[in-house]
Amino acid sequence: MNGPDNLIEEIFEQSDELTEKQKKIILAAIQAFAEKGYASTSTSEIARNAGVAEGTIFRHYKTKKDLLYSIIEPMVKKFIAPFVIKDMEKVLNEKHATFEDFLRAMIENRIKFLSKNMLLFKILIQEIPFQPELKGLFKEHIGTKVIARFSQVVEHYQEKGQLIDLPPFSIIRLTASAIFGYIIVRNLLLPELDWDDKAEIDRTIQMIMHGISAET
Amino acid sequence: MNGPDNLIEEIFEQSDELTEKQKKIILAAIQAFAEKGYASTSTSEIARNAGVAEGTIFRHYKTKKDLLYSIIEPMVKKFIAPFVIKDMEKVLNEKHATFEDFLRAMIENRIKFLSKNMLLFKILIQEIPFQPELKGLFKEHIGTKVIARFSQVVEHYQEKGQLIDLPPFSIIRLTASAIFGYIIVRNLLLPELDWDDKAEIDRTIQMIMHGISAET
Amino acid sequence: MNGPDNLIEEIFEQSDELTEKQKKIILAAIQAFAEKGYASTSTSEIARNAGVAEGTIFRHYKTKKDLLYSIIEPMVKKFIAPFVIKDMEKVLNEKHATFEDFLRAMIENRIKFLSKNMLLFKILIQEIPFQPELKGLFKEHIGTKVIARFSQVVEHYQEKGQLIDLPPFSIIRLTASAIFGYIIVRNLLLPELDWDDKAEIDRTIQMIMHGISAET
Amino acid sequence: MNGPDNLIEEIFEQSDELTEKQKKIILAAIQAFAEKGYASTSTSEIARNAGVAEGTIFRHYKTKKDLLYSIIEPMVKKFIAPFVIKDMEKVLNEKHATFEDFLRAMIENRIKFLSKNMLLFKILIQEIPFQPELKGLFKEHIGTKVIARFSQVVEHYQEKGQLIDLPPFSIIRLTASAIFGYIIVRNLLLPELDWDDKAEIDRTIQMIMHGISAET
DNA sequence: AATGAATGAGTCTTCATTCAT
DNA sequence: GATGAATGAAGACTCATTCAT
Numbered sequence: 001m002n003g004p005d006n007l008i009e010e011i012f013e014q015s016d017e018l019t020e021k022q023k024k025i026i027l028a029a030i031q032a033f034a035e036k037g038y039a040s041t042s043t044s045e046i047a048r049n050a051g052v053a054e055g056t057i058f059r060h061y062k063t064k065k066d067l068l069y070s071i072i073e074p075m076v077k078k079f080i081a082p083f084v085i086k087d088m089e090k091v092l093n094e095k096h097a098t099f100e101d102f103l104r105a106m107i108e109n110r111i112k113f114l115s116k117n118m119l120l121f122k123i124l125i126q127e128i129p130f131q132p133e134l135k136g137l138f139k140e141h142i143g144t145k146v147i148a149r150f151s152q153v154v155e156h157y158q159e160k161g162q163l164i165d166l167p168p169f170s171i172i173r174l175t176a177s178a179i180f181g182y183i184i185v186r187n188l189l190l191p192e193l194d195w196d197d198k199a200e201i202d203r204t205i206q207m208i209m210h211g212i213s214a215e216t
Numbered sequence: 217m218n219g220p221d222n223l224i225e226e227i228f229e230q231s232d233e234l235t236e237k238q239k240k241i242i243l244a245a246i247q248a249f250a251e252k253g254y255a256s257t258s259t260s261e262i263a264r265n266a267g268v269a270e271g272t273i274f275r276h277y278k279t280k281k282d283l284l285y286s287i288i289e290p291m292v293k294k295f296i297a298p299f300v301i302k303d304m305e306k307v308l309n310e311k312h313a314t315f316e317d318f319l320r321a322m323i324e325n326r327i328k329f330l331s332k333n334m335l336l337f338k339i340l341i342q343e344i345p346f347q348p349e350l351k352g353l354f355k356e357h358i359g360t361k362v363i364a365r366f367s368q369v370v371e372h373y374q375e376k377g378q379l380i381d382l383p384p385f386s387i388i389r390l391t392a393s394a395i396f397g398y399i400i401v402r403n404l405l406l407p408e409l410d411w412d413d414k415a416e417i418d419r420t421i422q423m424i425m426h427g428i429s430a431e432t
Numbered sequence: 433m434n435g436p437d438n439l440i441e442e443i444f445e446q447s448d449e450l451t452e453k454q455k456k457i458i459l460a461a462i463q464a465f466a467e468k469g470y471a472s473t474s475t476s477e478i479a480r481n482a483g484v485a486e487g488t489i490f491r492h493y494k495t496k497k498d499l500l501y502s503i504i505e506p507m508v509k510k511f512i513a514p515f516v517i518k519d520m521e522k523v524l525n526e527k528h529a530t531f532e533d534f535l536r537a538m539i540e541n542r543i544k545f546l547s548k549n550m551l552l553f554k555i556l557i558q559e560i561p562f563q564p565e566l567k568g569l570f571k572e573h574i575g576t577k578v579i580a581r582f583s584q585v586v587e588h589y590q591e592k593g594q595l596i597d598l599p600p601f602s603i604i605r606l607t608a609s610a611i612f613g614y615i616i617v618r619n620l621l622l623p624e625l626d627w628d629d630k631a632e633i634d635r636t637i638q639m640i641m642h643g644i645s646a647e648t
Numbered sequence: 649m650n651g652p653d654n655l656i657e658e659i660f661e662q663s664d665e666l667t668e669k670q671k672k673i674i675l676a677a678i679q680a681f682a683e684k685g686y687a688s689t690s691t692s693e694i695a696r697n698a699g700v701a702e703g704t705i706f707r708h709y710k711t712k713k714d715l716l717y718s719i720i721e722p723m724v725k726k727f728i729a730p731f732v733i734k735d736m737e738k739v740l741n742e743k744h745a746t747f748e749d750f751l752r753a754m755i756e757n758r759i760k761f762l763s764k765n766m767l768l769f770k771i772l773i774q775e776i777p778f779q780p781e782l783k784g785l786f787k788e789h790i791g792t793k794v795i796a797r798f799s800q801v802v803e804h805y806q807e808k809g810q811l812i813d814l815p816p817f818s819i820i821r822l823t824a825s826a827i828f829g830y831i832i833v834r835n836l837l838l839p840e841l842d843w844d845d846k847a848e849i850d851r852t853i854q855m856i857m858h859g860i861s862a863e864t
Numbered sequence: 865a866a867t868g869a870a871t872g873a874g875t876c877t878t879c880a881t882t883c884a885t
Numbered sequence: 886g887a888t889g890a891a892t893g894a895a896g897a898c899t900c901a902t903t904c905a906t
Contacts, residue, residue: 019865037346039255043901053867058902060865099428122345129342129404130253143406164428166419173401174394174423181393188345190359203382207390211427212315212380235890259876269892274877276890451886469778471687475880485888490881492886531860554777561774561836562685575838596860598851605833606826606855613825620777622791635814639822643859644747644812667869691897701871706898708869 007117011074022060024050029067034119038068038127065131072127072134075120080141082109099157100209107179107201118187147172178208223294223333238276240266245283250335254284254343284343285350291336292353298325299362315373316425323395323417334403363388394424439510439549454492456482461499466551470500470559497563504559504566507552512573514541531589532641539611539633550619579604610640655726655765670708672698677715682767686716686775716775717782723768724785730757731794747805748857755827755849766835795820826856 008030012023028050032041043064047054061067114121128134147169154168163171182204186195224246234242244266248257259280263270277283330337344350363385370384379387398420402411440462444455460482464473475496479486493499546553560566579601586600595603614636618627656678660671676698680689691712695702709715762769776782795817802816811819830852834843 021866037253037255039253040346042899044899054901055867055869055903056865059867062902064901126342126345129338130256139405162429164423164426166423166428170416170419171423171428173397174420174428177393177397177401178390181389181397185389185393200386203386204390207380207382207387207427209427209429210380211423211425211429212382212387212390213378213425213427237891258874260874270876271878271892271894272890275892278877280876453887469685469687471685472778474878476878486880487882487889488887491888494881496880558774558777561770562688571837594861596855596858598855598860602848602851603855603860605829606852606860609825609829609833610822613821613829617821617825632818635818636822639812639814639819639859641859641861642812643855643857643861644814644819644822645810645857645859669870690895692895702897703871703873703899704869707871710898712897 007075007078007120010078019060021050021052021056025052025057025060025067026071030071030119030123033068033071033123033127038123039130043067068123068127068131069133071120072124073137075117075124076134076137076141079110079113080146082106099154099162100205102153102157103175103208104205107205110179111183111201114183115187121183122188175208178204223290223336226290226294235276237266237268237272241268241273241276241283242287246287246335246339249284249287249339249343254339255346281347284339284347287336288340288343288350289353291333291340292350292357295326295329296357296362298322299365315370315378316421318369318373319391319424320421323421326395327399327417330399331403337399338404391424394420439506439552442510443506451492453482453484453488457484457489457492457499458503462503462551462555465500465503465555465559470555471562475499500555500559500563501565503552504556505569507549507556508566508569508573511542511545512578514538531586531594532637534585534589535607535640536637539637542611543615543633546615547619553615554620607640610636655722655768658726659722667708669698669700669704673700673705673708673715674719678719678767678771681716681719681771681775686712686771687778713779716771716779719768720772720775720782721785723765723772724782724789727758727761728789728794730754731797747801747810748853750801750805751823751856752853755853758827759831759849762831763835769831770836823856826852 008027011026012018018026025046028046029041032046032049035041043057044054046067047057050057057064057067061070124134128138150172151168154163154171157163158165158168182200186197186200224243241262244262245257248262248265251257259273260270262283263273266273273280273283277286340350344354366388367384370379370387373379374381374384398416402409402413402416440459443458444450450458457478460478461473464478464481467473475489476486478499479489482489489496489499493502556566560570582604583600586595586603589595590597590600614632618629618632656675659674660666666674673694676694677689680694680697683689691705692702694715695705698705705715709718772782776786798820799816802811802819805811806813806816830848834841834845834848
């Protein structure tokens, strides 16, 4: 286990410096940013929904953008945490005999994490293209560290003969696409459908591992 | 073949009613919307970049949102066109002996289309979550017509014994995720990388069809 | 008799130079000015309602204000015409034995005139306070010529012993107030009521002449 | 006595919530609306004259129209107040032996009120025709309550044999026309004349009561 | 720490007017 | 004469941010 998985709660618990009002501000901001987008959300609206005065926001966050970053940064860091810490090694060496095991563990873990923090995830993917700082943060962390770490994993299983002999980057891309595609369709595009999550995740893993040809 | 594939040019050619200024406005708007997002782009900025007076924009588009829609609507329609017309049937019956053939044809076609209209595609996926009308348009067209049509295709090849026996929707989701994932990573997230598109598309198809397990 | 009494028609007939379009513009302008006020009416709206292009208005009237004046000026002139021409003398010497006769003739005539040109009258009284030129025109014509002429009439009947010995200006004011009060209430404030115009005018004259005390 | 009679001061005194700036805004708005009309007055002009930022206006009044209404509504209510409260009954039973007494009291009171609030009165009568809400407010209050109340008074004196036997509505109309005619001519049309108000009001009452015939 | 009145630059949009066709 | 695209100044209104209390 690594934490309560609910990022917002976690943030609140970690720092006792957070005023009650500050928490309300963060919650209201998350809600509004996710719903209407950062640019279309006014600070006065956040203040209103948080039940605080307009000025209060700026007492805690110098600018509106600061407020956004204070929300997104923990999200990014927390999301990639499992991929960078030494857990990864453990993962590799001991736990998972097959890549499929590893994949399943990974997926279940991260899907749970994202589902619990869907609003934050939505804000993150919506704002990354427009916030250079975020883009930098993202590229550096994901594009470098995570992919690098993952490449090791892939190569590890390739050496074991479990994985097809394609460039690790391509394999990672396909895998990540399948996972994010599932999360986005399931939670953002068609959340109103009646989902059998367990089965759907199983199928997704199956298709990632064995493709969609019948002869498999 | 169906048309010049470059949507903007096509729009310009189709309607001779478009003033020179109007074309400039559209180009400037596309550029700006893609770069900074719809909400963060001001009409005065569009006017400046288009080299016209701000009032000119509103002579042609009643509101800023109208301008956005006039850009996105053809995009949506054009994108899904190949999936809804009867070409689809032809595709099924005659042309493609295997699903892989079909998939390859489809991917190449749509990737070419999207690559040529990357800015429009970016605007589209950025704004869909925040524009209810767009969301409606999208859901109706994609969520209904396209998926339905595709399901037929999948079932067709399932009956032929070429495809795995999973719910068509899951198969479509995985396939679409892989394709869009490729397009987004290649064009939006890491465009600066040195891509061997042909090989990368091949690998993507290969992984979709046969999975990433070595034993395939 | 003095003309068709319907000013708009009259204006149209007098000048054959008026294009068909020009007539439409004037009609649309009158309608709009009366309904929403001069300042709140846009030239584009007038053009639309008149079925002409925006530029056409400015071909005939240099400015929006010119259009207003071209409408109001004939109104002012035509309204006060009966009071300034020599008809007045005839009125005095021959026609009307009593002031009441004179008043009745006057009222019926002018009420008919105003009722037929209610829209113009409404524009006139709405815009006078805000258009210095109009105010000047009005003051000069009404405040000088008309009152002067009327004063002669009043003095004439005072000498005949038919009218009370108060300053003519006060008598004119009371009389004019009663008449305009009737016209405004009848046509502008409560037009939806069921009016017996003939009786109401009779009563108005009666009250002007004999007051509202019972002993009369 | 009922209050300071000067509405603006009264409004200011009643609500201590009014900021100094807010008062300045109201004063500047009244001045400008009366001078140029509501539609021709820009909020930036009001702000400039009030010595505040334009945004300040909209902090206190959601829209320009709200500002207008906040000015006019107290005017309407205060103006008709004397006619609807029970003072009226007192007036009837005890105070005034004759209708003339009543009329004189009424006129002096309301003329004083209007003279002190001339700007507001001007705004009111200018905007009523174009503001449906105002028209409604006006019709309901004046057209229903006030006329009804006044009709009772007229009938009361008719039964006493003091008033002519004409429809009360006609009598009220004549009387009101005479009064408003006086106020408008005196204050709005020809304010620069040298008025002997006391005498002029006397004459007006005399003419209302006894008409303008000599034999009275 | 919290407030909320105040700001003024900036937003989208409208408008009267011009002018090439 | 008529058009309607083009203009840019001006309009109402919003916004992130500041600051005295």
